[in-house]
Amino acid sequence: MNAPMNRRQFFRICAAGIGSSSLAVMGLAPSVAHAEMRAYKLDRATETRNTCAYCSVGCGILMYSTGDKAKNVKAEVFHIEGDPDHPVNRGTLCPKGAGILDMLRSPSRLKHPQVRRPGSDKWENIEWHQAIDEIAHLMKADRDANFISKNADGQLVNRWLSTGMLCASAGSTETGFLTQKIVRSLGMIAIDNQARV
Numbered sequence: 001m002n003a004p005m006n007r008r009q010f011f012r013i014c015a016a017g018i019g020s021s022s023l024a025v026m027g028l029a030p031s032v033a034h035a036e037m038r039a040y041k042l043d044r045a046t047e048t049r050n051t052c053a054y055c056s057v058g059c060g061i062l063m064y065s066t067g068d069k070a071k072n073v074k075a076e077v078f079h080i081e082g083d084p085d086h087p088v089n090r091g092t093l094c095p096k097g098a099g100i101l102d103m104l105r106s107p108s109r110l111k112h113p114q115v116r117r118p119g120s121d122k123w124e125n126i127e128w129h130q131a132i133d134e135i136a137h138l139m140k141a142d143r144d145a146n147f148i149s150k151n152a153d154g155q156l157v158n159r160w161l162s163t164g165m166l167c168a169s170a171g172s173t174e175t176g177f178l179t180q181k182i183v184r185s186l187g188m189i190a191i192d193n194q195a196r197v
C-alpha cells in the first residue's frame with residue numbers, strides 16, 4: 001500500500017524532475033544505446049590469395065579489395081593480412097609484410113615490364129607479351145651463337161655461358177622447380193635468385 005506523501009516530499013520530487021529535464025535540454029542526457037554490431041570492414045570484400053613479394057620466405061597473404069571482380073568495377077585493395085591457412089607463415093607477417101599495402105600504393109612501384117634499348121638512356125614500358133617475345137628471341141639468338149657442346153678435350157659439356165638468369169623470390173616452389181628445369185635444360189649455368197641478396 002502506498003504511504004501518503006507530505007507537502008515537503010512532494011516539492012522534493014518536483015525539483016528533481018525539473019533538474020533532470022534541464023540537464024537533458026543542455027545535452028547532458030546519456031545517448032541512445034544501439035543494440036547493433038559495428039559493420040565488419042571486410043564485409044562484401046573480394047578475397048584474393050597471394051604471396052608476399054618482399055623476401056624469399058614467401059609468406060602467404062590475403063588481399064581484400066572492393067568490388068566483385070565484375071568487368072565494369074574498379075577493384076582497389078584496401079586491406080592485407082597473413083593467410084592463416086598458408087603452411088609457411090600460418091597467418092603471421094613480419095613488419096615488412098604487414099606494411100605491404102604501402103608498397104602496393106607506392107607511386108614509384110613498377111607496373112609494367114621495362115626495357116632499355118641499346119644506346120638509349122631511358123627505360124621504356126612494354127606489354128608482357130612483347131617482353132616475353134623479345135626475351136625469347138634474344139635468348140635463342142644468343143644460345144645459337146654461343147652454345148658450347150664439347151670442351152677442348154672433346155668431352156660433351158652442353159654449356160651456355162653467355163646468358164644468365166636472375167629470379168625473384170616471390171615465386172612458389174613449383175615455379176622455382178620449373179624455372180630450374182627449363183634454364184638448365186638449355187645449358188645455362190649462371191642462375192641466381194634475389195633471395196640471396
Ligand code: SF4
Nearest residue numbers: 052054055059094097
Ligand atoms: S612477410 Fe616478411 S618474412 Fe614473410 S615473405 Fe614478406 S618480408 Fe619475408
